[in-house]
Amino acid sequence: MLAVLVYGLIYSVSLALIALGFSLAFGISGVANLAHGALYVLAGYVCWQFLTNLDLPYFVAILLSIISTAALGALIYRLILQRVRGLILAEVISTFALAMGSLELLRWSGVTGGFRYKLPAFLTGTLTLGDVVVDYQRLLIVVLGLVLVAVLWLFSRFTKIGLACRAIAQNEATAMAFGIRSHRIAMLSVALGSALAAVAAVAILPLGVITVDRGHDVLVMAIAVGIVGGMESVPGIIAAAFLLGFAQSFAAMYVGTYSIMIVYLLAIILVLAFRPSGLFGKFKELEERV
Secondary structure, eight states: OHHHHHHHHHHHHHHHHHHHHHHHHHHHHOOOOTTHHHHHHHHHHHHHHHHHTSOOOHHHHHHHHHHHHHHHHHHHIIIIIHHHTTOHHHHHHHHHHHHHHHHHHHHHTTOSOSTTSOOOOSSOOEEEETTEEEEHHHHHHHHHHHHHHHHHHHHHHHSHHHHHHHHHHHOHHHHHHTTOOHHHHHHHHHHHHHHHHHHHHHHHGGGSOOOTHHHHHHHHHHHHHHHHHOTTOHHHHHHHHHHHHHHHHHHHHHTOGGGHHHHHHHHHHHHHHHOTTOSSOOSOOHHHHO
């Protein structure tokens, strides 16, 4: 039972890391960036390239990977999303097509799995909690998740850019009337969301290998957490991450690892059926929109 609780906590923080960038971009710009999973895999692959082919120090490779992924997110908004923003179907199709194209390009280049494409752990060694052995990399993920949430909270409330982001998220027309440039803030939100996807990638991917299929899984996880918690609500994202993280831990322990993805898909179906705005979402309920 202790193992379920310990690993449930680790899974929960990992899910929060994965979903925060997706939720941030959507909450501010209103764009559901379905390229989120592809950006996650690309960030890990770029970091691996910097380490393997350029022989850069690990910290430098991580930093460059995060910066390049953020720049790519900004470029995606500037070249594609800015032209279709507000056209929901066009946003979905364009970001989904971009994700599939990127992942298939990686597959064509040979990133299909195997221990060749693997990031090293930041820290080696293990810690014993009761009868549960946990490696330091997983503990680092928990610490990183807590620090990242705190930094985002401070950024959104005590910086000029953060306050502008909150203003656009709450009422874009009013924010524009006060001189806030909507497209610039939206581009920044997509860039920050992409950077957060990269942070999640370089923290979590050392626990496994870099594969194309991981991009599809990450996108489903981010969507599931966003739908359950409420796309635009950071507290909702955190609550949903813990709910799904512990559900995933119980399912893996007592049913089997094959059931993990079923947990996410079932959560999406149930929440959309009974509470479309999510647990903490502020969008109108279905019966209020009809």
